[in-house]
Amino acid sequence: MATADLIMYSDFISIYNSIHMKHQILKYIILGFIATSAVSCNDYLNILPKGQKMPVTYADFEPLLRDEYTVHHTRTTQSTILLNDRFVSSANLNYYRLWDANYFWRENSDRIELNNADEDTYYQSYASISTCNLIIANGDKMTESSEQQRKELVATAKVIRALNYYILANYYAATYDAATSASLKSVPLILSADVGAPHTQVSIEELYQFMISEIANSLPDLPTTGLTVLHPGQGAAHALLARIYLQMGNYPLALQQAEKALSINDKLFNWLNYHEQNKSRIESPLDYTLKETPVDHSYVENYYFRHGNDASSYRTTEYALRVDRASGFEDGDAKFLSRWKLRTVGPDTYYTSTMTGYHNLQGLTTVEVYLIKAEALARSGKVDEALTALNAVRKTRILADKYADLQTSDAAQAIKWIQRTKQNELIFSIMPFADIRRLNKEDTYKRTFNKTEVGANYQLSPTSHLWIMPIPQGALDNPGNGNIEQNVSK
Structure with a gap:
């Protein structure tokens, strides 16, 4: 040929x-x-x-x-859908029987x-x-x-x-x-x-073991950052290893890999500034105008970009949130306030998306690595250092008049706070599901919905x-x- x-x-x-x-x-x-x-x-x-x-x-x-x-x-x-992280209309539940089975835990x-x-x-x-x-x-x-x-x-x-x-x-x-x-x-x-x-x-x-070996063997041939955001570099590889080790309960190696990833990129997007710049639209209760999402290919927190809920070939909004799920965000969370707004349409009340574009929902980001680092530190008894990592994230998310450093000497409480932030930050990705399954093995953290x-x-x-x-x-x-x-x- x-x-x-x-x-x-x-x-x-x-x-x-x-x-x-x-x-x-x-x-x-x-x-x-x-x-x-x-x-x-x-x-x-x-x-x-x-x-x-x-x-x-x-x-x-x-x-x-x-x-x-x-x-x-x-x-x-x-x-x-199983986590009830998104609002699903009764019409969709009636049409998609699998959705109904998972949504209602049948x-x-x-x-x-x-x-x-x-x-x-x-x-x-x-x-x-x-x-x-x-x-x-x-x-x-x-x-x-x-x-x-x-x-x-x-x-x-x-x-x-x-x-x-x-x-x-x-x-x-x-x-x-x-x-x-x-x-x-x-x-x-x-x-x-x-x-x-x-x-x-x-x-x-x-x-x-295959995943770990695959990534470790790749690291020497990877550039520090990838050719594009679609090409994972060393930062993404270390972030993925940190994720895998955390899932396995190997907290020392999860911490080691998280720190290596953050040494390459430790930037966090300032959602307080974003909220201030878009305050009038965000605080107007009836303004549902869609704004271009900053969580796109150029987002400063990206190690690697991967699409999530819908096809990548066109721009889309994010899923709507259930009202009870929205209550799980911290008071004054500027990232939450910038992304969703309460709306009632007919018999349904939910938080509708106010952003459109291309969303990095399934990729690797610095915020996840900060929170992996925080949990790994808490697991090793370094609670103060764990809260320093957690609060570093929260300072870029929680409005100044609502913000206060989280403080405790209790590792279990610290991990619950870390998980609250992580579940919110990585909503609609695989990670909330993976983390809850992991934590369900431990009496201290297992949860009945x-x-x-x-x-x-x-x-x-x-x-x-x-x-x-x-x-x-x-x-x-x-x-x-x-x-x-x-x-x-x-």
Whole structure:
């Protein structure tokens, strides 16, 4: 096959988007067709525009990591709904039965069956992984590039791949527990872009060790900051390691990695200044004019940008908040006040989004790292230092007339304060769900959710099976060259 003609990435995307999400995982590794010798030239021409061939040069491969919809986009819709972090209308609850099951904590619902209507988190993550696999597999074959460029691109892809696996592990499998993680299944570990390559559904322990090794091995080849905000550099890698170690309960290493990340970028956005500059609009109760979000690609807190709730190809508002969820923000939280406003439409009252644009909901940011550092310090008994890190964040969020340093000598109380800020700062990402699952293992922090809706009481216990999302039935029925077991009963 000649290599003079080049496949354009837009052609791949159109091919990718034409495949139905319910088919087997490995159909989402269609990008692998362009790099594997297992497919003949005639097979290539069956799926690609005639006259176009496979990528060869660094300049061909590098743009693959710039596609925001395929590589840098993950919804975690059901975890957000389970937490009741967003307002969902009765019309949507009536239409989306899986949403209803999670929103009302219906333990008897068969979410495995209902999940056929909502498989995006699974397949979107593996689509991103497939692109990373393609680049990693071809790292030493790219032409017209320096060795440093090739190594850097491969290292970047490895960090993104690890982040995808973190999301998958904390959505579709039990939370990490040293006592059980070697025996419990996680998700399929796919390392090849070849559509026919075998894969294994590894244990939770194996997947976590893979992520750690993947990132650690990438660090020497990463620049301090990435080529773009879509290319994680060393700061993002250290931030992701800090997140992983915190999830594992390894607080010394979480602290070490957090400090390394903050040594690269420790900037915090000043929401007090933003609130002051937009005060008249923010405080006008009937002004619902949408303002461009500052939490975009250029946000000073970014290590790595990743889209969340909606497609990355267009600007969007954030989810609306339930009134009871909005009450969980601190009084005088300028970031909250700048993003949502109370509104009543017909029978529904909620906090509607007042910002539009591209939101870094699933990426890596300095504020998360500050709060990882704070918890790691509190866990080691350094409560004063933990509160210094927490208050550093709060000083850029809480209006001056409402602000006071939080002070305590009680590590448990400090961690609860840290978690309050973290749940609010990272709302709509995977992290509130991951953190609550982690903390539900500890009597001091485990939490039972309660609510009353239309005269009925609902409860979500810390031991409920609802804390694990079911792997899509389509993946179980069409596992490709491997076997997949469901991780939850229903």
